[in-house]
Amino acid sequence: MSILIFLDQADGHIKKSSFEAAAYGAAIALQMGTTAEAIVLGNGIDDLAAVGNYGVTKVHTVKNDALNHMDAQVFTKIIADAATAMGATVVVFSNNFNGKAIAPRLSVRLKAGLVSGAVALPETAAGFVVKKNVFSGKAFANVAINTAIKIITLNPNSFSVITSVATAEVTEFAATVDAAKVKVTNTNKTIGEVPLSEAKIVVSGGRGLKGPENWSLVTDLAKLLGAATACSRPVADIGWRPHHEHVGQTGLAIAPNLYFAIGISGAIQHLAGVNRSKTIVVINKDPEAPFFKAADYGIVGDAFEVMPKIIDAVKKLKGVA
Amino acid sequence: MKILVCISKTPDTTAKIAFADNNTKFAVDGVVWIINPFDEWYALVKAIELKEADPAAVIHLVTVGLADNDPIIRKALALGGDEAIRINADSHDSYYIASQIAAIAKDGKYDLIFTGKETIDYNGSSIGGMVAELLDLPFISLATKFTLEATSAIIIREIEGGEETDNVALPLVVSCQKGMAEQRIPNMKGIMGARSKPLKVVEPTAVEAFTSIASFDLPPAKAGVKLVNADNPEELVRLLHEVAKVI
Numbered sequence: 124m125s126i127l128i129f130l131d132q133a134d135g136h137i138k139k140s141s142f143e144a145a146a147y148g149a150a151i152a153l154q155m156g157t158t159a160e161a162i163v164l165g166n167g168i169d170d171l172a173a174v175g176n177y178g179v180t181k182v183h184t185v186k187n188d189a190l191n192h193m194d195a196q197v198f199t200k201i202i203a204d205a206a207t208a209m210g211a212t213v214v215v216f217s218n219n220f221n222g223k224a225i226a227p228r229l230s231v232r233l234k235a236g237l238v239s240g241a242v243a244l245p246e247t248a249a250g251f252v253v254k255k256n257v258f259s260g261k262a263f264a265n266v267a268i269n270t271a272i273k274i275i276t277l278n279p280n281s282f283s284v285i286t287s288v289a290t291a292e293v294t295e296f297a298a299t300v301d302a303a304k305v306k307v308t309n310t311n312k313t314i315g316e317v318p319l320s321e322a323k324i325v326v327s328g329g330r331g332l333k334g335p336e337n338w339s340l341v342t343d344l345a346k347l348l349g350a351a352t353a354c355s356r357p358v359a360d361i362g363w364r365p366h367h368e369h370v371g372q373t374g375l376a377i378a379p380n381l382y383f384a385i386g387i388s389g390a391i392q393h394l395a396g397v398n399r400s401k402t403i404v405v406i407n408k409d410p411e412a413p414f415f416k417a418a419d420y421g422i423v424g425d426a427f428e429v430m431p432k433i434i435d436a437v438k439k440l441k442g443v444a
Numbered sequence: 445m446k447i448l449v450c451i452s453k454t455p456d457t458t459a460k461i462a463f464a465d466n467n468t469k470f471a472v473d474g475v476v477w478i479i480n481p482f483d484e485w486y487a488l489v490k491a492i493e494l495k496e497a498d499p500a501a502v503i504h505l506v507t508v509g510l511a512d513n514d515p516i517i518r519k520a521l522a523l524g525g526d527e528a529i530r531i532n533a534d535s536h537d538s539y540y541i542a543s544q545i546a547a548i549a550k551d552g553k554y555d556l557i558f559t560g561k562e563t564i565d566y567n568g569s570s571i572g573g574m575v576a577e578l579l580d581l582p583f584i585s586l587a588t589k590f591t592l593e594a595t596s597a598i599i600i601r602e603i604e605g606g607e608e609t610d611n612v613a614l615p616l617v618v619s620c621q622k623g624m625a626e627q628r629i630p631n632m633k634g635i636m637g638a639r640s641k642p643l644k645v646v647e648p649t650a651v652e653a654f655t656s657i658a659s660f661d662l663p664p665a666k667a668g669v670k671l672v673n674a675d676n677p678e679e680l681v682r683l684l685h686e687v688a689k690v691i
Contacts, residue, residue: 138604192608195573195583218569220603223619224585227573230539236654237538239568252658257566261461263661264566270654304582305610308598312606320604324691348691359622366588366622367602372457372564373481374622381690392457398663402688404680405669415669420683424674436681437691 127211130163140217140279148215149178164190175291183296194303199228218276235272259395322351329355331386335363340430371396389414445501448554452480482560489625492524522630522638533648542574543651561621572619588623
């Protein structure tokens with residue numbers, strides 16, 4: 124019996140959301156009186172012993188260049204074999220892009236119930252019940268997993284990571300690596316920008332900014348804060364900003380520590396995707412904007428007057444000339 | 445070319461979220477039901493675009509639900525499917541639903557199976573991957589662009605901070621999101637035509653669900669907004685730094 128955590132990597136680096144999954148899996152292990160082990164697939168990955176800092180005692184690696192791209196079928200088979208070999212009773216993923224591709228397949232393969240988008244540790248006193256987001260963040264469901272093996276995908280930025288200094292044992296897992304049916308022909312990443320799904324701070328703009336030429340009010344603040352940028356649905360639909368920046372019920376649901384909304388009225392569909400943010404700031408000139416009801420801090424004012432002053436104040440705070 | 449599009453019924457995006465029976469059931473009173481937006485706007489419309497490019501293509505729609513799903517599936521047919529299959533079962537969990545869809549898909553010999561990226565009610569994002577595993581097919585999740593070649597597809601999917609281009613031979617399963625297609629409104633011809641399109645009702649296969657919902661909770665209410673005067677935005681920065689400690 125053990126807890127198995129899948130560590131997702133890109134370009135040799137473990138993703139931030141996977142470290143959260145590792146800490147979450149280690150906390151479940153502690154709760155159930157067992158150990159947390161991790162598996163990482165691919166070649167040339169940086170210091171894996173340091174994953175011990177998150178409470179993982181052993182990291183299983185499958186060093187193979189073919190695994191530097193994720194193929195859900197190939198990955199599922201290896202993770203299933205590893206889970207079976209070590210007698211894992213719980214398998215943890217981040218609920219990120221790759222987690223969403225692999226975890227459902229693994230659920231079928233291991234006949235293991237899946238809860239995707241968990242936001243808290245499971246209740247294990249009687250049964251095994253996991254709290255997850257439903258209705259795009261407007262509510263939670265407590266879902267009982269009734270199978271021997273359980274699979275959980277953890278929502279990014281939902282679990283507070285506590286680290287201590289420890290070293291994980293790194294060991295090679297002898298896996299059969301099938302030929303991938305998915306051929307990756309290109310990857311295209313925006314260099315230097317913070318991925319929205321992993322960001323601690325998100326600065327977002329709406330139609331109130333009047334046009335894409337005014338977006339420096341969003342991007343300048345984002346750059347100063349090390350934040351990702353986002354937008355409302357109409358802004359993405361009219362093409363002021365790319366689709367992948369759309370947050371809300373039919374875009375991406377996020378839960379950063381700070382969500383800074385400029386010129387967004389806060390329609391119910393938008394709120395659904397952002398209302399789990401720990402702190403929400405709203406800048407809007409309409410005092411009746413529904414977003415103020417969901418906000419922690421707000422300024423009723425013209426973004427074109429208020430934002431330059433805020434940017435200056437943040438520059439001063441950060442010691443940027 | 446045979447395409448299967450998975451259609452789910454969800455509450456309207458503006459529906460009030462409340463629970464009944466001691467917080468164990470979603471309160472359906474007064475709720476307006478719609479086609480899950482990801483299924484409709486992206487999965488279904490993409491399938492329709494493929495059929496427009498290749499009139500020999502056939503689109504089947506599948507949904508798991510009781511008779512109250514019929515208006516939803518008729519609306520989907522009005523947008524453009526050729527025929528629909530409703531598996532006559534109350535939904536249990538994603539494994540149960542995926543198993544029902546896989547049973548239909550197995551017999552149908554589809555070249556493409558499209559799902560939305562998730563439903564806006566249970567946000568599982570699981571059906572596509574489960575169906576793919578049950579049928580032993582490749583699966584591309586969260587696709588934003590889909591181009592059909594002779595016997596394969598070129599698909600762009602979202603990854604952290606960017607996108608990946610994949611080339612995959614058919615048949616395969618794809619979960620669709622924003623970027624795949626643009627929302628359409630059914631026209632009168634479509635609505636009239638949908639009435640005579642076949643809607644086959646089949647009984648479910650026996651499958652044991654893996655999970656069950658014990659209860660629902662609503663998030664705690666916000667304490668209320670602290671407003672800062674527009675003449676003094678510097679105060680907001682101070683509060684975020686010193687009180688909320690988020691910057």
